Amino acid sequence: MAAGSTIDALGQFELHPVLGQIGEALRFSQSPLFMLIAIVAVLAFLYLGMRPAAVVPGRLQAAAELGYDFIHNMATETIGKEGTAFFPFVFAIFFFILAGNYLGLIPYCFTFTSHIAVTASLALLVFLVSILASFKYQGVKFFTHFMPEGAPVFLAPLLIPIEILSFLSRPVSLSIRLFANMMAGHVLLEVFAGFTLMLAGLGAFGSVLAVAPVVINVALTALELLVGVLQAYVFAILTCIYLREAVAH
Amino acid sequence: MDVTAAREIGAGIAVIALAGVGIGLGNIFSTLVSSIARNPAARPHVFGLGMLGFALTEAVALFALLIAFLILFV
Numbered sequence: 093m094a095a096g097s098t099i100d101a102l103g104q105f106e107l108h109p110v111l112g113q114i115g116e117a118l119r120f121s122q123s124p125l126f127m128l129i130a131i132v133a134v135l136a137f138l139y140l141g142m143r144p145a146a147v148v149p150g151r152l153q154a155a156a157e158l159g160y161d162f163i164h165n166m167a168t169e170t171i172g173k174e175g176t177a178f179f180p181f182v183f184a185i186f187f188f189i190l191a192g193n194y195l196g197l198i199p200y201c202f203t204f205t206s207h208i209a210v211t212a213s214l215a216l217l218v219f220l221v222s223i224l225a226s227f228k229y230q231g232v233k234f235f236t237h238f239m240p241e242g243a244p245v246f247l248a249p250l251l252i253p254i255e256i257l258s259f260l261s262r263p264v265s266l267s268i269r270l271f272a273n274m275m276a277g278h279v280l281l282e283v284f285a286g287f288t289l290m291l292a293g294l295g296a297f298g299s300v301l302a303v304a305p306v307v308i309n310v311a312l313t314a315l316e317l318l319v320g321v322l323q324a325y326v327f328a329i330l331t332c333i334y335l336r337e338a339v340a341h
Numbered sequence: 342m343d344v345t346a347a348r349e350i351g352a353g354i355a356v357i358a359l360a361g362v363g364i365g366l367g368n369i370f371s372t373l374v375s376s377i378a379r380n381p382a383a384r385p386h387v388f389g390l391g392m393l394g395f396a397l398t399e400a401v402a403l404f405a406l407l408i409a410f411l412i413l414f415v
Contacts, residue, residue: 268403269399272400273400273403325392325396329393
């Protein structure tokens, strides 16, 4: 990691086959492994949380109900009555990204949301679902969105390409926001860990100074806990906003 | 000029954009604090929008960081 004078900050994002021979044959790397672990974790949380099914919930059941209610309120308040149709989709997106972000904070674990391939797939999925919903709920009138009402008609050749461009920039910004947040967070953690090793290699006095980057890493981990949930929330709320525009009559 | 030197200068220039993002974030949180101070009962309504605004503005900062990384490493 810290080789003499340079810190290899981006090497942690490389993918290698895991699980020995099966991994080599299937090309199963850390990314799909941690996606599977995230799915199992979310399903286990919901199943074990709701199994007691008590009227007065214990802690785990209260947590599961809180997660459900939070996303249900977000979907129905933002999208409207049709929100219940999209609620499972928004729920899956929010908890998949949240589990992915948080699993990456465990030492030696991999953050699958730090790869643009994964976040771009999720963003394109949201984009596709919103376009299909637009065609289902609005039909061909969907294309009138690109000409804002009340604007003078002679500005149309200027406005319409700009509107189309800003519509097409949605999956781009959605994917890059999540990917860059996760990558930047983990690069910072690795850089300060590298500083610790470099300072500790300087001898006794260096070892005393090396406590400072460790303290900064503790603060950075707290920040990453906040950023993980915030980015999952922002992805989910933007999905709801795009779906609200899609189902608006 | 050396390619490595030019890359490092380019990456440094790319992050000047963070000045604007800093001003934007300060604006969001100053308005959030003063609106909660005027009307503390509005807190649950305003706080969610504040967090959304913060994350969207932070995204612009990360676009600049992404360009810096692209210049430096690609």
